Amino acid sequence: MAVCVAVIAKENYPLYIRSIPTENELKFHYMVHTSLDVVDEKISAMGKALVDQRELYLGLLYPTEDYKVYGYVTNSKVKFVMVVDSSNTALRDNEIRSMFRKLHNSYTDVMCNPFYNPGDRIQSRAFDSMVTSMMIQVC
Amino acid sequence: MADEALFLLLHNEMVSGVYKSAEQGEVVSAAKALEENGRCITKLENMGFRVGQGLIERFTKDTARFKDELDIMKFICKDFWTTVFKKQIDNLRTNHQGIYVLQDNKFRLLTQMSAGKQYLEHASKYLAFTCGLIRGGLSNLGIKSIVTAEVSSMPAYPDTGLHPKTPRSQPELKPRVRCSTNCATQVLR
Numbered sequence: 001m002a003v004c005v006a007v008i009a010k011e012n013y014p015l016y017i018r019s020i021p022t023e024n025e026l027k028f029h030y031m032v033h034t035s036l037d038v039v040d041e042k043i044s045a046m047g048k049a050l051v052d053q054r055e056l057y058l059g060l061l062y063p064t065e066d067y068k069v070y071g072y073v074t075n076s077k078v079k080f081v082m083v084v085d086s087s088n089t090a091l092r093d094n095e096i097r098s099m100f101r102k103l104h105n106s107y108t109d110v111m112c113n114p115f116y117n118p119g120d121r122i123q124s125r126a127f128d129s130m131v132t133s134m135m136i137q138v139c
Numbered sequence: 140m141a142d143e144a145l146f147l148l149l150h151n152e153m154v155s156g157v158y159k160s161a162e163q164g165e166v167v168s169a170a171k172a173l174e175e176n177g178r179c180i181t182k183l184e185n186m187g188f189r190v191g192q193g194l195i196e197r198f199t200k201d202t203a204r205f206k207d208e209l210d211i212m213k214f215i216c217k218d219f220w221t222t223v224f225k226k227q228i229d230n231l232r233t234n235h236q237g238i239y240v241l242q243d244n245k246f247r248l249l250t251q252m253s254a255g256k257q258y259l260e261h262a263s264k265y266l267a268f269t270c271g272l273i274r275g276g277l278s279n280l281g282i283k284s285i286v287t288a289e290v291s292s293m294p295a296y297p298d299t300g301l302h303p304k305t306p307r308s309q310p311e312l313k314p315r316v317r318c319s320t321n322c323a324t325q326v327l328r
Contacts (some may be wrong), residue, residue: 010281043204052301055203055204056203056204073198073204074196074199074200074288075195075199075202075204075205075280076195076196076199076280076281077280078278104200105200107194107196108197108200111193111196111197112193112194112197114189118189118192118250118279
């Protein structure tokens, strides 16, 4: 399960960022921020074609000792970044992909909401509850 | 299915609704009327813009990432147009320097209108929403653009007093959408 989920707009500012251990939030914000560089590198055509240019899922961006960071870019250049706990080795690529799919579907729903202005922070409760369902249950 | 008719009717009502709300009921001068017209068209275009943004997000959810601008324009011509108007764009031309001309020979939103010269000037009201739709879609995909539309009717019979013996079928209005993706100057109406 994810420890931190972030939705970054095309202009590289966060539309939605939430992490589970609510203390030490800054560390996750910083991690997401640094991962943006890696995302840009992966989607630029000049980089070596390590990632299939046509795919939306970017895969593992970079691992740290405690956490692994995954990325996903939509066609509208909105980036989803997910930080998962490294100790949770049972998490497979397919599960991460399906989590990103769910995120993308919810984001699309938020976008189609006529009361939502593109570029604002996401405040939808449905989106919140979907993200909560993906995150670790910390007691 | 009745889907197409629904959107067509909604769109027609939308246009007349916007114009009715702009009418003050007082006597307006010709200049003011022109200004009102411009404002209504802008309103319609902005509505289309927002709808376009949402639609594009939904349609590109499952497609692969776009390689370049031309790829995006082809997507608009084929998938996007098919999903919204149930047909593809008939002709796409470009000058490879940021200007694309999309030609639709049988534009769904205008086919129900009779083709007389007097209606041509009003056709722009009905194209504003679609222009906004394209502009919104492109903007969400990262392309700043200006979209203009023009309508040219089928080549009419020359006015020599000859009358065709057989009844002429309704000529179709052929709107052409011109998108110029010139990032240096973006004009926001």
